Amino acid sequence: MKVLIPGALRSYTRQAEVEAAGDTLDAMFDDLDHRYPGLRFRVVDEQGHLRPNMRLFVNGLGVRDLAHALRQDDFVAVVLALSGG
Amino acid sequence: MNRTNAPRPPARRAKPAAGARRLAVLVATRKGAWLFRSDAKRKAWATDGPHFLGHTISHMVLDPRDGRTLLAAVKTGHLGPTIFRSADFGRHWKEAQQPPAFANLPGLPARSVDHTFWLTPGHASERDTWYAGTSPQGLFRSEDGGVTWAPLPSVNDDPTFRGWMGTVQDGTPDGPKLHSITVDPRDPSHLLFAMSGGGVHESRDAGRSWRTLIEGLQVVQGFDPANVSFHDPHCVRVCATRPDRLYQQNHCGIYRLDGWGGEGALTWERIGRKMPKRVGDIGFPMVLHPRDPDTAWVFPMDGQTVWPRTSPDGRPSAYVTRNAGRTWRRLDVGLPEAQAWWTVKRQAMTVDAQPEPALYLGTTSGELWIGRDGGERWSTLARHLPEIYAVEVAELA
Numbered sequence: 059m060k061v062l063i064p065g066a067l068r069s070y071t072r073q074a075e076v077e078a079a080g081d082t083l084d085a086m087f088d089d090l091d092h093r094y095p096g097l098r099f100r101v102v103d104e105q106g107h108l109r110p111n112m113r114l115f116v117n118g119l120g121v122r123d124l125a126h127a128l129r130q131d132d133f134v135a136v137v138l139a140l141s142g143g
Numbered sequence: 144m145n146r147t148n149a150p151r152p153p154a155r156r157a158k159p160a161a162g163a164r165r166l167a168v169l170v171a172t173r174k175g176a177w178l179f180r181s182d183a184k185r186k187a188w189a190t191d192g193p194h195f196l197g198h199t200i201s202h203m204v205l206d207p208r209d210g211r212t213l214l215a216a217v218k219t220g221h222l223g224p225t226i227f228r229s230a231d232f233g234r235h236w237k238e239a240q241q242p243p244a245f246a247n248l249p250g251l252p253a254r255s256v257d258h259t260f261w262l263t264p265g266h267a268s269e270r271d272t273w274y275a276g277t278s279p280q281g282l283f284r285s286e287d288g289g290v291t292w293a294p295l296p297s298v299n300d301d302p303t304f305r306g307w308m309g310t311v312q313d314g315t316p317d318g319p320k321l322h323s324i325t326v327d328p329r330d331p332s333h334l335l336f337a338m339s340g341g342g343v344h345e346s347r348d349a350g351r352s353w354r355t356l357i358e359g360l361q362v363v364q365g366f367d368p369a370n371v372s373f374h375d376p377h378c379v380r381v382c383a384t385r386p387d388r389l390y391q392q393n394h395c396g397i398y399r400l401d402g403w404g405g406e407g408a409l410t411w412e413r414i415g416r417k418m419p420k421r422v423g424d425i426g427f428p429m430v431l432h433p434r435d436p437d438t439a440w441v442f443p444m445d446g447q448t449v450w451p452r453t454s455p456d457g458r459p460s461a462y463v464t465r466n467a468g469r470t471w472r473r474l475d476v477g478l479p480e481a482q483a484w485w486t487v488k489r490q491a492m493t494v495d496a497q498p499e500p501a502l503y504l505g506t507t508s509g510e511l512w513i514g515r516d517g518g519e520r521w522s523t524l525a526r527h528l529p530e531i532y533a534v535e536v537a538e539l540a
Contacts, residue, residue, distance in 0.1 A: 099223055
């Protein structure tokens with residue numbers, strides 16, 4: 059699947075859009091961490107929770123549950139929350 | 144004679160004091176980190192930065208064992224916490240492979256590290272050992288120079304400690320902190336740390352077991368001093384040349400403890416009682432002379448009503464004791480005389496180890512000050528920085 063990476067994480071990926079694999083969002087972040095070491099912990103904490111102020115969109119729909127199932131043709135956007143300025 | 148053409152006497156070049164070394168002041172801020180390098184006279188300063196512009200840096204520390212490795216505790220408003228390491232004094236940075244993170248154990252409420260707050264290099268004999276304190280309160284150790292970090296379960300997963308720590312809900316608005324990690328220069332297994340809140344604790348066996356050091360410390364009026372949860376040490380320091388002596392700036396006063404490392408009962412003595420009554424003895428930082436165990440500095444703040452944490456009456460000043468706390472003297476020459484409402488945080492004041500030590504402090508309004516002659520004459524080294532969280536000074540090789 060294609061994953062849109064926010065500017066704050068491009069020091070890891072060096073590009074705005076990357077490829078990743080995984081049956082769930084959790085597995086997708088494992089795969090991203092394998093490709094770009096350190097990325098996952100900046101987004102997902104040690105208890106497996108999405109960090110506050112981070113948002114995920116799958117095909118344009120907001121999702122917080124990292125167990126959310128993915129298909130290989132999904133488009134995932136990782137976004138820094140926008141609120142308050 | 145044309146005055147402008149009169150030959151001038153050759154300019155006198157002040158020689159640095161014997162033994163003086165070039166210095167670097169390491170400044171960690173809410174929006175990045177800076178290094179200010181000086182010559183041995185501390186006259187000419189060169190600015191190196193920003194590093195990590197936009198990142199929140201809680202602490203940046205030089206490894207005194209090699210004089211070139213820097214560790215920085217980093218996060219951003221959105222991204223999770225991590226540690227960056229430089230092996231060449233900030234020219235290149237590399238992220239830790241395994242930053243501090245809590246274990247996930249059954250039976251205790253799960254916690255996540257919000258940020259690493261405090262970094263301490265290990266003992267001189269343990270070349271690659273570092274300690275980190277986090278918010279919420281956690282103690283971590285690295286034995287590979289800061290590349291990978293492991294939690295200390297004797298603290299992080301101990302039900303008694305967890306009770307004293309409380310939850311994030313019980314902490315201050317910026318989060319409860321584990322700080323003041325201290326390694327006894329006489330013994331690498333003798334450790335100490337403090338928690339805001341949660342008291343002061345020491346270990347004689349490299350962190351496998353702990354005992355609490357709160358005897359003599361006061362708590363907010365009306366609360367039980369026997370309850371460790373109510374103790375709020377702000378900063379604890381050990382004397383470099385007399386390691387049995389500790390000083391502490393606490394939420395409830397300034398204290399000294401003698402006999403640390405001995406076998407007898409240890410009791411803190413409130414030495415802040417000798418501070419002027421209108422100033423009080425509340426503050427964040429505690430700074431010790433590099434060689435004289437009787438000399439220490441504090442920077443008082445207003446701890447009344449809603450705790451503004453600004454200087455009393457808007458008139459900032461350091462105070463020094465030269466006799467281990469029997470008397471204190473105000474040091475405000477050069478500092479604003481009125482209407483200055485900034486705060487100096489617990490890691491944002493330090494002293495160098497030059498033959499004639501100078502103090503350094505960073506303010507929440509982004510000013511970096513030097514207090515020459517042990518704080519007798521203050522002047523700014525930098526202005527308009529972001530809010531300053533921590534200031535460290537290091538001697539350059």
